[in-house]
Structures are given as C-alpha cells and as structure tokens.
Amino acid sequence: MKTTFGPKKIMFPCPTSLVVTGTMEQANIVTIAWVSLLTSQPPTLGISVGTKGYSGEAIKKNKDFTVNIATVGIMTEADFCGLRSGKDTDKFAETGLTKMPSRIVQSPIIKECPLNLECKLTDWRIIGRTNHFVGEIVETHADTALLGETSDIGSIDIEAFDPLIYIGGVREYRRLGEKTGDPYQIGNSLKK
Numbered sequence: 001m002k003t004t005f006g007p008k009k010i011m012f013p014c015p016t017s018l019v020v021t022g023t024m025e026q027a028n029i030v031t032i033a034w035v036s037l038l039t040s041q042p043p044t045l046g047i048s049v050g051t052k053g054y055s056g057e058a059i060k061k062n063k064d065f066t067v068n069i070a071t072v073g074i075m076t077e078a079d080f081c082g083l084r085s086g087k088d089t090d091k092f093a094e095t096g097l098t099k100m101p102s103r104i105v106q107s108p109i110i111k112e113c114p115l116n117l118e119c120k121l122t123d124w125r126i127i128g129r130t131n132h133f134v135g136e137i138v139e140t141h142a143d144t145a146l147l148g149e150t151s152d153i154g155s156i157d158i159e160a161f162d163p164l165i166y167i168g169g170v171r172e173y174r175r176l177g178e179k180t181g182d183p184y185q186i187g188n189s190l191k192k
C-alpha cells in the first residue's frame with residue numbers, strides 16, 4: 001500500500017552547498033540544497049535560487065559563483081547562511097568562514113569547505129518564484145590532505161570529508177553512512 005500526497009517538494013539526500021558570489025572585497029554566502037550536475041561535457045551544474053533573496057540578483061550581476069560543499073563541522077555556520085540575507089548581513093564576518101581567491105572566476109571559494117567548484121554563469125531562467133542558474137564548472141579545488149595515493153579527485157576520502165547532508169521535506173541534517181557497494185559494477189552480479 002502507498003499513501004499519496006499530491007505534488008510535494010520532497011527530495012533527499014541533498015548536498016548542503018554554500019554558494020558564494022561577489023569579489024574578495026565583498027562577497028555573500030547562501031545555503032543552497034537544490035543543486036545538481038546537469039551535463040558532463042562541458043561540466044555544468046544547476047542551482048535553484050529564490051527570487052526574493054540577495055543572491056539571485058547578485059549572481060545575475062556578477063555572472064559567476066562558486067559552489068562549496070559544507071561539512072558536518074560547519075553545520076551551524078552553513079545553517080546561519082540559510083537564515084540571514086546578504087541584504088543586511090555580512091555572512092563571512094558573522095560566521096568566521098574564510099574567503100580564498102578562485103583561480104578563474106571573481107567569486108571567492110570557502111576555505112573550510114573541502115570541495116569547491118568555480119562556475120561561470122552560462123544561462124538562467126525563472127520558473128515560478130525561483131531563479132534557475134546554469135553554471136559551467138571551470139575549476140575544481142579539493143583539500144589536498146583528503147586525497148588518496150593517486151591524488152585524483154576520485155580518490156577523495158569521503159569519511160574524512162564528512163559532507164553535511166540535507167534531507168529535504170523531512171528537514172534534517174545528517175551525515176553519510178558507510179560505503180555499501182561499487183556503482184556501475186555491483187549490478188552485474190545480478191545474473192539474468
């Protein structure tokens with residue numbers, strides 16, 4: 001048996017992302033859980049940013065942003081960035097999170113986030129009350145200390161990273177559990 005609810009915005013898990021737009025002198029952080037990779041060539045992602053806050057207009061003006069993946073260790077700071085607006089709050093100053101220059105785009109990255117994606121705004125449209133921004137990922141930063149022997153981005157130590165997971169609809173923060181299998185392989189064990 002199933003219970004139906006009609007159209008609901010429930011989706012999980014979501015990465016708790018801190019999106020930064022601006023410059024090293026003046027930048028804002030917004031907490032965004034609605035983020036998704038869109039294409040692989042070129043690497044592109046999409047973020048949904050409400051039309052009422054500060055960040056939507058700022059991204060349109062700046063034409064770039066960075067996506068910084070939060071950890072459980074900065075949960076309180078990450079939540080704060082989703083409770084206050086850049087319209088009247090300097091969220092870098094209030095949280096103590098550290099700006100670092102990006103390599104290609106103007107918008108800084110956040111030092112305390114182990115994974116940082118520099119994005120150039122390539123497209124956007126409004127659906128309902130939300131801006132949908134498409135960003136081409138032009139550079140990727142990862143904490144060197146979290147990389148394995150190969151130093152490849154795919155060798156990143158997920159347990160040490162401890163990403164902050166947002167459970168949309170249920171409204172909980174959680175951390176990841178243990179590894180359960182190897183994608184693109186385990187399915188082959190089903191003999192049919």
Ligand SMILES: Cc1cc2nc3c(=O)[nH]c(=O)nc-3n(C[C@H](O)[C@H](O)[C@H](O)COP(=O)(O)O)c2cc1C
Pocket residue numbers: 016028029030031032033034035048049050052053054055056078079081082083084085086087166
């Ligand atoms: C866990 C969490 C996830 C959020 N995800 C989104 C999101 O995906 N899109 C969005 O527009 N706002 C999201 N918000 C709300 C914004 O972060 C919030 O409205 C923020 O104050 C806007 O800041 P700004 O005015 O500086 O842009 C989220 C908030 C929290 C706490």
